[in-house]
Amino acid sequence: MLQIENLTKIYDDGTEALTDVSFTVEEGEFLVIIGLSGSGKSPLLRCLNRLGAPTAGRISWNGRDIPAADQSDLREIRREIGMIFQHFNLVKRSTVMTNVLSGRLGYTPPAWSLINRFRKADKERAIRALERVGIPDKADNRADELSGGQQQRVGIARALMQDPKMILADEPVASLDPVLAHSILGNLESINQEDKMTVICSLHFLDLVQRYAPRVIGLRDGVIVFEGDSQDIRQLSDERFKDIYGEEAERLSA
Amino acid sequence: MSAQPTAPPKTSEATPLVQTRITDRLANFPWWALFLALLGVLLVYSFATDATYQNIIVYLSAGVRLTIIVTLVAFSFSIIIGLITAFAQMSEGSNIFSVIARNLATLYVQIIRGIPVIVLIFYTALVIIPASINLLNALGDWMVSMGWLAADNALSSLTSRGISFVIRGIIALAINYGAFSAEVFRGGIQSIDKGQLEASNALGLSWFQTMRYVVMPQALRRIMPPLGNDFISMLKESSLVSVLGVGEITQLGKKYSAATFLYPQTYNSVAFLYLSITLILSMGVKYMERRMAVSEET
Ligand SMILES: Nc1ncnc2c1ncn2[C@@H]1O[C@H](COP(=O)(O)OP(=O)(O)OP(=O)(O)O)[C@@H](O)[C@H]1O
Numbered sequence: 001m002l003q004i005e006n007l008t009k010i011y012d013d014g015t016e017a018l019t020d021v022s023f024t025v026e027e028g029e030f031l032v033i034i035g036l037s038g039s040g041k042s043p044l045l046r047c048l049n050r051l052g053a054p055t056a057g058r059i060s061w062n063g064r065d066i067p068a069a070d071q072s073d074l075r076e077i078r079r080e081i082g083m084i085f086q087h088f089n090l091v092k093r094s095t096v097m098t099n100v101l102s103g104r105l106g107y108t109p110p111a112w113s114l115i116n117r118f119r120k121a122d123k124e125r126a127i128r129a130l131e132r133v134g135i136p137d138k139a140d141n142r143a144d145e146l147s148g149g150q151q152q153r154v155g156i157a158r159a160l161m162q163d164p165k166m167i168l169a170d171e172p173v174a175s176l177d178p179v180l181a182h183s184i185l186g187n188l189e190s191i192n193q194e195d196k197m198t199v200i201c202s203l204h205f206l207d208l209v210q211r212y213a214p215r216v217i218g219l220r221d222g223v224i225v226f227e228g229d230s231q232d233i234r235q236l237s238d239e240r241f242k243d244i245y246g247e248e249a250e251r252l253s254a
Numbered sequence: 255m256s257a258q259p260t261a262p263p264k265t266s267e268a269t270p271l272v273q274t275r276i277t278d279r280l281a282n283f284p285w286w287a288l289f290l291a292l293l294g295v296l297l298v299y300s301f302a303t304d305a306t307y308q309n310i311i312v313y314l315s316a317g318v319r320l321t322i323i324v325t326l327v328a329f330s331f332s333i334i335i336g337l338i339t340a341f342a343q344m345s346e347g348s349n350i351f352s353v354i355a356r357n358l359a360t361l362y363v364q365i366i367r368g369i370p371v372i373v374l375i376f377y378t379a380l381v382i383i384p385a386s387i388n389l390l391n392a393l394g395d396w397m398v399s400m401g402w403l404a405a406d407n408a409l410s411s412l413t414s415r416g417i418s419f420v421i422r423g424i425i426a427l428a429i430n431y432g433a434f435s436a437e438v439f440r441g442g443i444q445s446i447d448k449g450q451l452e453a454s455n456a457l458g459l460s461w462f463q464t465m466r467y468v469v470m471p472q473a474l475r476r477i478m479p480p481l482g483n484d485f486i487s488m489l490k491e492s493s494l495v496s497v498l499g500v501g502e503i504t505q506l507g508k509k510y511s512a513a514t515f516l517y518p519q520t521y522n523s524v525a526f527l528y529l530s531i532t533l534i535l536s537m538g539v540k541y542m543e544r545r546m547a548v549s550e551e552t
Pocket residue numbers: 011012013015016017035036037038039040041042043
């Protein structure tokens with residue numbers, strides 16, 4: 001269980017990206033975070049694995065105090081939290097296989113990488129991860145030869161290699177076209193349902209939110225302005241949507 | 255450029271096309287390489303048949319060995335200095351160690367950039383090294399007075415004379431080129447996309463793993479060719495340590511010509527030796543650049 005209490009994030013330049021945010025995520029939940037650009041979605045997700053340090057507030061994950069973790073605790077926590085990025089963030093010049101295998105490095109002692117190649121068991125695991133996202137035939141391609149959708153699948157396979165207990169996805173489909181967006185979110189949905197994996201995902205497009213989000217939190221200017229399930233989302237009026245989402249609200253039809 | 259398969263052949267235009275091709279080829283032919291090759295053949299022929307040249311080459315060959323050794327050793331140290339300096343310059347944050355490291359590294363690079371190599375060579379050999387030896391002696395004496403070391407310990411008995419001018423020259427070149435390779439390393443490492451570093455943090459990679467699996471595979475492509483060029487210019491500039499009397503190619507040439515008055519023959523040979531080595535090395539660098547460019551595309 002992930003408990004967030006009174007989380008506040010203020011950047012060095014004084015920008016208050018999150019203000020007094022509190023919510024709880026149960027094991028195996030699929031939580032979608034919505035909000036317009038600049039509402040603080042990324043800062044929130046980044047606090048959860050301490051890519052950014054929270055300014056105030058508590059984050060407790062299965063009894064572990066995330067803001068207080070020291071370097072070695074942090075490495076342990078991070079390898080149990082998979083992260084998927086809007087721009088995929090793969091090592092472009094390395095093969096798909098190497099990228100996926102790098103998801104395992106959090107478990108190998110750093111000194112091993114001096115002498116050791118990857119273990120056979122890890123390679124088999126990587127193939128299974130690639131099969132799971134439907135691109136086992138791309139293992140030997142270089143990452144930058146793949147289309148955006150395929151690169152994001154590599155990103156998911158890399159996260160799966162971590163054997164994570166939770167996946168954070170920061171606008172995983174924002175740089176993909178609608179059809180690909182559905183297939184990537186379908187991947188995440190099946191991982192959530194089959195593995196009972198906790199997934200926290202920020203999304204931009206309303207139709208995707210309505211289709212995939214069992215539970216939604218809406219942010220505006222760093223404050224939670226909406227909480228509800230997929231039922232509540234469907235029943236929201238357009239005005240209420242715009243209230244959360246701002247005038248930029250886009251309806252994606254695909 | 256290619257003719258349409260259905261269009262009838264235009265003979266009137268075909269001829270000038272061929273002609274341009276020939277003149278183009280003649281204009282773009284690397285005449286300089288041909289000239290250089292002929293010159294080389296001429297010189298090699300002289301070396302093979304002319305006893306004067308043979309004597310010079312035999313005399314200079316010890317210098318070739320020393321030039322190569324000085325360059326290789328100094329280059330290896332300059333890479334170590336460069337790596338340390340680059341990471342020091344890139345160390346972020348406001349804790350006292352990063353601040354000191356950052357400033358020391360920048361100071362070093364700035365100073366080296368503004369001093370001619372030859373001045374740095376004199377300065378290192380005649381000022382920095384004797385001063386460091388004195389400092390080590392003083393440290394040794396102090397430790398003896400504290401009763402930590404015996405009177406005949408290594409620190410107290412070091413003398414400036416014990417440090418040969420070959421070693422001083424190597425240290426000077428390494429200090430000089432360390433600053434340049436630091437810039438090369440920094441450029442290569444900073445070219446890495448920030449998002450990839452973030453991803454590797456999120457995966458729980460250690461600093462070393464991040465370097466090994468994320469930074470280096472991509473940065474090396476940008477680092478290797480300029481380092482190769484630095485190696486070539488260091489080989490040429492190693493001639494400057496002749497001012498310390500180090501018996502590398504240039505120094506031996508100077509001695510030989512002064513004794514025999516065979517200035518043209520001696521300096522022909524000296525220039526030829528440098529040119530052959532640097533040409534071979536720059537072919538190596540070209541090859542490396544092309545390979546890196548190819549792996550970029552595929
Ligand atoms: N590194 C940073 N330094 C200073 N301010 C930052 C930093 N990162 C984010 N912010 C600020 O925090 C606020 C919210 O962040 P951000 O724009 O990332 O939210 P978001 O909801 O993820 O938006 P988007 O949909 O554009 O990704 C913004 O005002 C932004 O300027």
